[in-house]
Amino acid sequence: MTERTTRDVIVIGAGHNGLACAAYLARAGRDVLVLEAADEVGGGAATRSFAEGFRVSGCAHLLYQLQPEVAGELELAKFGLETAAADIATTALSPDGEHVVIHGSRLEGRVTERDREGLSDFHDRMMRFAKLLRPYLNRRPPLLVNNDATDKMTIGRLGLDIRRLGRAGMQEFLRLIAINIYDVLNEHLDTELVKGALALDAVLGTHLGPRSPNSLLTYIHRLTGETGGRPGAMALPKGGMGRVGEAFAGAARAAGVDIRCGRAVQHIRVENGRAVGVELAGGDTIAARTVVSNADPKTTVLDLLGPRHVETGFTRRIRNLRMRGNAAKLHLALDGLPDFSGVDRNALGGRLAIAPDMDYVERAFNPAKYGRWSAAPVIEITIPSVSDPSLAPAGRHVLSAVVQYAPSRLEGGWSEERAAAFGDLVIDTIAAYAPDLRKQIIASELLSPADIERIYRMGGGHWHHGELALDQFLFNRPAPGAVQYAMPVEGLYLCGAGTHPGGSITGAAGRNAATEILRREGNS
Amino acid sequence: MSDTATSERVLETHFHSRTAEANYRNSWQDWKGYTTAGEYTAADLEYFAVRNAAGVFDLCPMTKYRITGAEALPYLDRLVTRDMTKVKPGRVAYAVWCNDAGKVIDDGTIFHLREGEYRLCSQERHLAWFLDAAVGFDVTVTEETDEVAALALQGPTSCAVLKEMGLTGIENLKPFGLDHFRFEGAELMVSRTGFTGDLGYELWIDPGHAELLWDRLFLAGKYLGVQPIGSHALDLCRIEAGFIQAGVDFLPADEVVRPGRARSPFELGLEWLVDFRKPNFNGRRALAAELRRGSTWRLVKLDIEGNKPAHHSYVYAGRRKQVGFVTSAAWSPVAKANVALATVQRPAGEPNSRLFAEIYYQREMHWSRMMAACQVVEKPFWDPPRRRATPPANY
Numbered sequence: 018m019t020e021r022t023t024r025d026v027i028v029i030g031a032g033h034n035g036l037a038c039a040a041y042l043a044r045a046g047r048d049v050l051v052l053e054a055a056d057e058v059g060g061g062a063a064t065r066s067f068a069e070g071f072r073v074s075g076c077a078h079l080l081y082q083l084q085p086e087v088a089g090e091l092e093l094a095k096f097g098l099e100t101a102a103a104d105i106a107t108t109a110l111s112p113d114g115e116h117v118v119i120h121g122s123r124l125e126g127r128v129t130e131r132d133r134e135g136l137s138d139f140h141d142r143m144m145r146f147a148k149l150l151r152p153y154l155n156r157r158p159p160l161l162v163n164n165d166a167t168d169k170m171t172i173g174r175l176g177l178d179i180r181r182l183g184r185a186g187m188q189e190f191l192r193l194i195a196i197n198i199y200d201v202l203n204e205h206l207d208t209e210l211v212k213g214a215l216a217l218d219a220v221l222g223t224h225l226g227p228r229s230p231n232s233l234l235t236y237i238h239r240l241t242g243e244t245g246g247r248p249g250a251m252a253l254p255k256g257g258m259g260r261v262g263e264a265f266a267g268a269a270r271a272a273g274v275d276i277r278c279g280r281a282v283q284h285i286r287v288e289n290g291r292a293v294g295v296e297l298a299g300g301d302t303i304a305a306r307t308v309v310s311n312a313d314p315k316t317t318v319l320d321l322l323g324p325r326h327v328e329t330g331f332t333r334r335i336r337n338l339r340m341r342g343n344a345a346k347l348h349l350a351l352d353g354l355p356d357f358s359g360v361d362r363n364a365l366g367g368r369l370a371i372a373p374d375m376d377y378v379e380r381a382f383n384p385a386k387y388g389r390w391s392a393a394p395v396i397e398i399t400i401p402s403v404s405d406p407s408l409a410p411a412g413r414h415v416l417s418a419v420v421q422y423a424p425s426r427l428e429g430g431w432s433e434e435r436a437a438a439f440g441d442l443v444i445d446t447i448a449a450y451a452p453d454l455r456k457q458i459i460a461s462e463l464l465s466p467a468d469i470e471r472i473y474r475m476g477g478g479h480w481h482h483g484e485l486a487l488d489q490f491l492f493n494r495p496a497p498g499a500v501q502y503a504m505p506v507e508g509l510y511l512c513g514a515g516t517h518p519g520g521s522i523t524g525a526a527g528r529n530a531a532t533e534i535l536r537r538e539g540n541s
Numbered sequence: 542m543s544d545t546a547t548s549e550r551v552l553e554t555h556f557h558s559r560t561a562e563a564n565y566r567n568s569w570q571d572w573k574g575y576t577t578a579g580e581y582t583a584a585d586l587e588y589f590a591v592r593n594a595a596g597v598f599d600l601c602p603m604t605k606y607r608i609t610g611a612e613a614l615p616y617l618d619r620l621v622t623r624d625m626t627k628v629k630p631g632r633v634a635y636a637v638w639c640n641d642a643g644k645v646i647d648d649g650t651i652f653h654l655r656e657g658e659y660r661l662c663s664q665e666r667h668l669a670w671f672l673d674a675a676v677g678f679d680v681t682v683t684e685e686t687d688e689v690a691a692l693a694l695q696g697p698t699s700c701a702v703l704k705e706m707g708l709t710g711i712e713n714l715k716p717f718g719l720d721h722f723r724f725e726g727a728e729l730m731v732s733r734t735g736f737t738g739d740l741g742y743e744l745w746i747d748p749g750h751a752e753l754l755w756d757r758l759f760l761a762g763k764y765l766g767v768q769p770i771g772s773h774a775l776d777l778c779r780i781e782a783g784f785i786q787a788g789v790d791f792l793p794a795d796e797v798v799r800p801g802r803a804r805s806p807f808e809l810g811l812e813w814l815v816d817f818r819k820p821n822f823n824g825r826r827a828l829a830a831e832l833r834r835g836s837t838w839r840l841v842k843l844d845i846e847g848n849k850p851a852h853h854s855y856v857y858a859g860r861r862k863q864v865g866f867v868t869s870a871a872w873s874p875v876a877k878a879n880v881a882l883a884t885v886q887r888p889a890g891e892p893n894s895r896l897f898a899e900i901y902y903q904r905e906m907h908w909s910r911m912m913a914a915c916q917v918v919e920k921p922f923w924d925p926p927r928r929r930a931t932p933p934a935n936y
Binding site: 287289290319323324325326327328329330331332333336498505 | 615619620640641670673674676677678820821823824825826
């Protein structure tokens with residue numbers, strides 16, 4: 018195959034952020050090549066076929082933070098993005114069958130009057146803070162000590178926005194920003210089941226328990242998103258998350274981006290302190306004026322670039338990034354719709370949560386701190402085939418569960434056997450709420466964090482390419498020296514979830530990175 | 542006494558039995574956790590031994606690292622600011638290493654012992670930094686401070702002493718060269734290096750042979766004026782030579798708390814150690830930016846009128862404008878000059894320019910103050926031709 022060996026821009030990785038970045042750069046007239054190691058585009062935005070006729074979102078399975086700016090500008094709907102179920106509710110499963118449905122600030126089920134008021138109050142506060150932070154997701158994070166006018170404006174505006182909350186609001190914001198969700202939920206609510214399910218949202222995809230500092234920030238961050246114009250709402254994408262990845266790829270291709278799958282980048286090439294291109298597995302080299310990495314910061318610096326091209330202090334900060342994943346993924350192919358006792362069919366099309374109380378979640382986290390999995394894991398379940406029958410053969414269903422905690426650095430390491438053993442434990446945990454589940458299983462797989470790291474190339478199997486916590490947030494993300502997408506090596510940029518504003522399917526990191534690249538490298 | 546307290550007892554060097562015997566003043570100092578002599582008999586006499594005969598200084602506490610592996614050279618080249626590819630086996634290089642911001646963490650000497658095998662000596666300890674710098678390199682860094690016994694032999698008769706001791710061919714060793722000799726069944730490494738600005742050598746041997754080395758050195762030097770010297774005498778020598786010291790003339794960048802207190806190599810008169818022609822090194826980007834923008838500080842050597850040492854003096858440009866401060870000062874007996882190292886804010890301190898030092902001195906309890914005129918000089922106060930002569934004259 019003959020290939021042009023010089024490009025304006027090479028993007029490493031066809032994750033959704035890489036594709037977004039590529040699309041924006043191509044629209045600005047750049048000749049962009051995206052190199053993806055896997056055989057499919059999308060990265061973590063993937064649909065996985067794990068049994069004959071059964072498909073499921075392989076990694077993330079819910080959309081709640083896709084930025085409307087990105088979706089609109091890239092016309093993702095035109096390229097196949099469609100929701101199968103919008104604004105879905107969460108059913109908090111109770112061992113005694115007295116489940117509670119949580120839908121935004123509304124509760125259905127056996128709860129107290131204080132719960133109803135408390136949730137509404139809690140929800141309002143959280144939405145207010147989420148709304149405050151929201152505009153900053155689509156902006157370059159400012160450097161604190163800098164003479165740059167844009168940065169000064171951003172910091173000034175953030176200060177002003179916080180000031181505008183009023184005295185009480187500002188005090189509350191500053192009180193809550195680093196607090197744990199455990200204490201705050203106890204301030205507002207009575208019913209453990211509700212608190213447990215809300216706490217689940219705060220800790221999903223992190224190395225935090227509800228009592229860990231910062232666990233409220235992760236909850237607020239989650240609410241900064243919106244779907245279908247509804248802030249904080251969740252949706253199931255039609256065709257699985259892979260369709261989202263394909264939509265991004267479609268937008269990129271339409272903008273003129275050249276996407277090549279099955280082409281793993283081995284090294285980022287550096288000459289005279291400047292990134293000049295990449296070397297592929299196999300030895301081919303492709304030159305480019307700008308190299309953008311959609312890989313996580315650790316992989317980018319330690320593996321692709323090599324620490325020798327950056328400074329020791331910077332290497333130290335990158336190595337110290339906290340990115341140990343704790344989430345495993347369970348996929349079940351079922352010969353019928355599972356019967357969760359006390360849950361109606363309608364609710365099965367939404368989200369089911371196994372987090373009966375906050376102490377349950379905290380206890381599930383405890384062993385993860387010491388490299389062991391939870392004996393009683395926290396589980397977020399979707400049955401996407403309820404709203405999207407295309408994912409399974411007629412009459413059959415597919416279940417997708419995010420399971421915590423399964424530490425990436427499991428004592429003794431992950432193996433196929435151990436993943437299967439943990440999968441068994443997870444199935445038993447779910448079967449406690451759906452007694453006939455085991456009989457319905459046609460096929461199953463458990464993706465451990467090690468599998469997720471391998472398949473989706475996420476360092477530490479961490480969904481967000483690094484903990485989303487205050488020390489790795491905004492102007493600290495991923496680490497000083499690479500905060501504004503530009504790396505210390507000239508011509509090299511980051512555009513993935515490891516950068517601001519972080520993980521989930523957002524497209525914001527890719528869009529922000531493209532804006533910054535065009536600003537720094539000139540609008541040629 | 543608790544175990545902790547016991548474990549914190551100041552250590553003794555491999556020469557302690559000998560230094561203790563020689564220490565008539567019973568004058569001891571804690572140098573990096575080791576018991577070392579401040580002065581053995583009298584600091585002045587020890588100083589004159591270095592300048593007129595030879596002095597022996599126990600340098601065991603000097604922090605030492607062994608750096609080996611296939612990528613030891615690229616590792617060091619990324620670590621320090623100078624071009625290490627030019628430092629061939631058998632050579633020694635003075636070097637500084639910087640943090641990301643281009644500020645000096647420390648200075649030291651790097652010995653290219655054999656192909657791909659190095660020893661780095663420094664005042665401060667840096668293992669954490671050196672190990673983090675090793676990420677991504679095929680290199681091994683180990684601390685070996687206590688595994689090597691080291692002595693400095695400095696002064697005009699030093700070469701003669703070593704010849705007398707049987708080190709055949711030592712006179713051919715060039716400045717900043719090193720060589721290996723057999724010594725009583727052990728390997729003795731000798732480098733022509735030192736901290737006195739004079740003819741001198743440093744001797745490195747395994748600790749088991751330390752005392753024997755000391756004894757043989759003094760035996761060989763019996764008629765060549767060899768004396769043990771303490772840190773007071775050495776400090777005077779190094780100021781005369783214009784050598785800066787970490788913790789005195791600059792602070793290690795990883796120890797300062799206040800912004801602006803660390804120094805770049807350009808601000809320490811060490812621009813000759815920064816080589817932008819080589820690939821990436823720690824601090825490169827920041828130093829390139831500083832070169833474009835201009836540096837803030839300048840380290841200068843001052844020749845001060847009068848004979849009152851300018852310890853800790855403020856330095857003025859003109860009578861009123863304070864521009865800096867003295868970090869090291871001494872009356873130099875050999876140069877017959879009142880000398881100092883000072884830090885001044887640019888643009889002050891141009892070579893040959895005139896500054897003033899505000900000197901406070903005490904006479905019978907009463908303090909006096911003088912504004913002493915100073916000349917900024919470029920050359921070290923003491924730099925005899927014998928320092929570089931190979932072979933050195935046979936004193």
